[in-house]
Every structure is written in C-alpha cells, then in structure tokens.
Amino acid sequence: MRVRRHGASGARVIVLHGGPGAAGSAGPLARGLADSFRVEEPWQRGSGAVPLSVARHVADLHDLVRSDPAERRPGLVGESWGAMLALAYAVAHPEETGPIVLVGCGTFDPAARARLQRTLDERMDERIRERLRRLEAEGIDPAERLRLRYEAIHPLYDYDPVFEEPGGGEDPPFDEAAHAETWDDMLRLQADGTYPAAFRAITAPVLMIHGAHDPHPGSMIRDGLSRWIPHLEYEELPRCGHRPWAERFARERFFARLRAWLRDRFAETP
Numbered sequence: 001m002r003v004r005r006h007g008a009s010g011a012r013v014i015v016l017h018g019g020p021g022a023a024g025s026a027g028p029l030a031r032g033l034a035d036s037f038r039v040e041e042p043w044q045r046g047s048g049a050v051p052l053s054v055a056r057h058v059a060d061l062h063d064l065v066r067s068d069p070a071e072r073r074p075g076l077v078g079e080s081w082g083a084m085l086a087l088a089y090a091v092a093h094p095e096e097t098g099p100i101v102l103v104g105c106g107t108f109d110p111a112a113r114a115r116l117q118r119t120l121d122e123r124m125d126e127r128i129r130e131r132l133r134r135l136e137a138e139g140i141d142p143a144e145r146l147r148l149r150y151e152a153i154h155p156l157y158d159y160d161p162v163f164e165e166p167g168g169g170e171d172p173p174f175d176e177a178a179h180a181e182t183w184d185d186m187l188r189l190q191a192d193g194t195y196p197a198a199f200r201a202i203t204a205p206v207l208m209i210h211g212a213h214d215p216h217p218g219s220m221i222r223d224g225l226s227r228w229i230p231h232l233e234y235e236e237l238p239r240c241g242h243r244p245w246a247e248r249f250a251r252e253r254f255f256a257r258l259r260a261w262l263r264d265r266f267a268e269t270p
Contacts, residue, residue: 007034016082021179024171047177099121099265
C-alpha cells in the first residue's frame with residue numbers, strides 16, 4: 001500500500017478512506033488532523049489477479065499497524081467504508097487497536113440500505129434521473145460509467161459543501177473492481193451473520209459521528225451497532241452531509257470534537 005503521512009507530532013492515527021476503492025478520498029480528513037496527531041493515510045490495496053476481501057484489507061492494515069513497533073495501538077478514523085474496515089480490524093486485532101472513530105459509517109443490514117436508497121430517490125430530480133438513464137444506455141467502460149454515476153449523485157450526499165481536491169489532483173481513479181470485490185465480500189459476511197455480531201468483541205472506545213443530512217441513516221446504523229457495541233458514543237451534526245470535513249456549517253465543530261475526543265481517549269490509555 002502507498003501511505004501518505006501528515007503531521008510530525010502527537011499520537012498515531014490511521015485514517016481509512018471510503019469506497020471501497022476510493023483511494024485518496026480521506027486526504028482532506030487526514031490533513032485536518034495533522035496539526036494534532038501523526039497521521040497515516042493508507043491507500044488500500046487495489047484490484048489485481050486475486051479478488052479482494054475484507055480479510056485481505058484487514059491483513060494489509062495490520063501490516064501497517066505493526067510497522068511502527070513503538071506505537072502498536074493507533075487510533076483508527078474511518079470514513080464511510082473505512083469506518084466498516086476499522087470495526088473489522090478491531091475484531092481481528094483487539095490488542096492492537098486504539099480509539100475508533102466512525103465518520104459517516106456504512107450500512108450493516110438490508111433495512112438500512114433500503115432507507116439509504118429511498119432517501120436518495122426522494123432527493124433525486126428529473127435532471128439527475130435522465131443523466132443516469134443515459135449512462136446506462138451508452139456503451140461506455142464500466143469503470144467510467146461508475147465514475148460518472150458517482151459525479152451525478154454525489155450532490156445528494158452533501159448539505160453545503162466546501163470543495164477541496166482530495167489529494168491535490170494526484171489521487172488515482174476510482175477502482176471499480178476493488179469496490180465490487182470488497183463490497184461483495186462485506187455483503188457476504190453480513191448475510192452469513194458474521195457482521196455486525198462479531199463486533200461484540202470490541203473493547204476499544206468507539207465514537208460515531210454522522211451528518212444529519214447524510215442519506216446513510218445514522219440512527220438506524222447506530223441502533224444496529226449499539227446492540228453489539230453498547231459503549232458506542234454517537235454524535236449527529238446538524239446541517240451536515242456524508243463528509244463533515246467538507247461541510248461549510250459543520251467542519252469546525254467536527255474537527256474540534258474529533259481532536260478533543262481522540263486526545264481524551266489517548267490520555268486514558270495506559
């Protein structure tokens with residue numbers, strides 16, 4: 001994995017991007033924490049000859065965690081899919097997991113995914129619908145179609161965004177195959193009952209921060225996770241979509257809360 005590093009002092013924090021397959025998407029989040037922590041921003045493994053799995057991503061993250069023998073319990077800040085990966089890692093390696101923050105966490109059951117889709121459908125106007133219909137009718141590369149579809153519906157996830165290039169224009173294109181392989185495996189693990197039930201083993205402190213305007217249903221996701229992680233803390237940000245670090249009305253409050261919570265949890269760790 002490529003790892004971008006931000007900040008030179010403070011506790012170690014690993015920021016996990018979303019997607020799956022959206023390497024670099026967490027760049028602004030990582031840079032926003034660099035004034036307080038030593039931040040590592042790994043670009044998760046891309047598609048290749050061997051299909052990707054949740055276990056493969058967990059193993060890759062473990063290699064990164066163990067690469068610093070002086071600090072083996074880093075904080076994990078995951079956004080969207082990255083939040084789900086942070087929980088999967090904490091189950092596999094509880095002894096090497098520090099405080100966990102879930103930002104705009106993804107879904108763990110069909111009901112939450114159905115609510116997400118209904119919200120997107122309600123927000124979608126005819127202009128966007130027509131653009132999506134044209135994309136399906138045109139004979140373009142599937143990866144390019146996915147990128148264009150993302151561009152079309154992305155505004156439905158935001159409240160009042162302040163746009164920023166994720167990595168200054170250096171980020172790779174969205175990896176459609178990595179997304180499909182990884183997400184299919186996550187759905188399989190949910191269908192067979194592995195997740196979220198396995199999260200009962202998590203003892204690390206967990207904070208879930210969710211935008212009130214995020215189409216991912218925060219309260220439903222929280223309630224589902226709290227059954228297995230009773231110590232989970234939840235904070236909902238008003239006038240905020242899926243990416244709090246990029247929201248005009250939530251950005252400052254989000255980073256202030258995130259920094260303070262991480263500092264407090266690190267201070268409590270022996």
